[in-house]
Amino acid sequence: MSVTQDEWNTGYADGRRYRQLGDRERSLLATHFPAPADGKALDVGCGVGELAAHLSSLGYHVDAVDWSDNALAEATAQHENAARWLRLDIELDDWTPLHTDGYDIIILRFVYPFLKHRDRTMRALGSRLRPGAAIVVITPLAADTPAERRGIALDEDELARLGAGWSTVERHDAEGLAFVVLRGPQPAEAKPLPGPSADHTRYAPAGVRDATPASRQHHFTLRERYYAQVESGRKTIEVRVGTPGKAAVETGDTIVFREPDSGRELDIVARRITPYGSFEELLDAEDPARIDPDSTREEQLANLRRIYPPDKEALGALAFEFDHRPGRPGHTMPMPPAEYVRTVPHHTVYGCRA
Numbered sequence: 562m563s564v565t566q567d568e569w570n571t572g573y574a575d576g577r578r579y580r581q582l583g584d585r586e587r588s589l590l591a592t593h594f595p596a597p598a599d600g601k602a603l604d605v606g607c608g609v610g611e612l613a614a615h616l617s618s619l620g621y622h623v624d625a626v627d628w629s630d631n632a633l634a635e636a637t638a639q640h641e642n643a644a645r646w647l648r649l650d651i652e653l654d655d656w657t658p659l660h661t662d663g664y665d666i667i668i669l670r671f672v673y674p675f676l677k678h679r680d681r682t683m684r685a686l687g688s689r690l691r692p693g694a695a696i697v698v699i700t701p702l703a704a705d706t707p708a709e710r711r712g713i714a715l716d717e718d719e720l721a722r723l724g725a726g727w728s729t730v731e732r733h734d735a736e737g738l739a740f741v742v743l744r745g746p747q748p749a750e751a752k753p754l755p756g757p758s759a760d761h762t763r764y765a766p767a768g769v770r771d772a773t774p775a776s777r778q779h780h781f782t783l784r785e786r787y788y789a790q791v792e793s794g795r796k797t798i799e800v801r802v803g804t805p806g807k808a809a810v811e812t813g814d815t816i817v818f819r820e821p822d823s824g825r826e827l828d829i830v831a832r833r834i835t836p837y838g839s840f841e842e843l844l845d846a847e848d849p850a851r852i853d854p855d856s857t858r859e860e861q862l863a864n865l866r867r868i869y870p871p872d873k874e875a876l877g878a879l880a881f882e883f884d885h886r887p888g889r890p891g892h893t894m895p896m897p898p899a900e901y902v903r904t905v906p907h908h909t910v911y912g913c914r915a
């Protein structure tokens with residue numbers, strides 16, 4: 562359902578408010594989401610802030626986002642210290658104000674049906690989850706909603722689509738609302754790449770390989786600046802075009818990054834490989850801070866286009882996501898594991914093997 566930013570804003574000025582947080586929602590949150598130490602929560606489309614204030618009372622540090630000034634003014638007046646109140650269009654604005662080290666819970670309450678780019682936005686939010694964390698979508702059901710208000714709710718097909726990109730989906734009833742818990746974002750569905758690489762692109766379920774045969778090792782040259790970003794754990798996504806060699810890489814394969822001037826090598830395991838039709842599409846869907854933490858999205862686009870002329874970009878763009886477990890047993894890390902892990906943003910830490 563499409564409601565503009567102005568319409569939301571005017572609605573709040575006119576006194577429109579939404580169903581208050583129910584007892585069952587509170588008890589589901591308390592049971593399934595006790596706040597961990599330094600727990601962070603993100604409330605997307607927070608409205609006048611009741612849920613954000615509740616999350617704060619559970620012990621979370623809360624970021625509460627809405628694009629309505631009027632909603633945020635009331636939220637701030639009523640619950641000033643409960644959250645960081647952030648004015649953002651979650652689908653279009655830059656996410657710089659959000660935490661880059663991720664969240665333990667991200668909640669969209671009565672918001673998901675209004676998103677214009679549901680899949681893309683959920684994928685992007687999924688990339689902000691800490692390991693083991695969840696997105697919770699709370700929504701009315703179409704079956705229980707009058708026809709004239711159908712757009713505020715989800716039907717079973719829409720709920721199935723919501724859960725499609727996640728490794729576990731739990732659904733609870735919260736006094737007639739669906740309370741959907743999504744964990745483990747999965748790679749975006751493979752789209753055929755344009756051009757000759759299409760036949761070579763393969764996808765395999767992610768899994769840890771203890772020993773990678775040489776045929777499953779791939780060598781990527783990486784200039785010093787980017788090599789240093791990988792080495793320090795700040796860069797966790799590499800972008801290439803879909804040449805047959807790159808399109809043959811599968812999740813679980815080892816990628817050996819080689820810095821050509823010094824000959825240094827560093828190896829990682831590809832955890833996710835997502836194809837896109839263009840660099841712009843890739844940069845819209847992926848977090849640019851994980852690709853090049855020292856450049857803006859626009860600088861990255863210009864750099865990529867400088868490196869790859871249009872006929873190469875036409876092969877399609879590939880995002881290789883990795884964490885920092887070495888892929889080749891016996892090859893040491895470039896620094897001791899304890900030191901290394903301190904350099905890695907929280908959301909990329911899945912554990913390190915020395």
Ligand SMILES: C[S@@+](CC[C@H](N)C(=O)[O-])C[C@H]1O[C@@H](n2cnc3c(N)ncnc32)[C@H](O)[C@@H]1O
Nearest residue numbers: 569579606607608627628629650651652670671
């Ligand atoms: C139905 S209200 C729900 C408010 C609150 N979550 C609650 O449970 O009461 C939907 C909220 O989402 C906000 N919203 C919708 N689209 C948004 C977007 N793209 N970015 C940020 N906020 C958005 C609206 O301004 C509105 O406050």
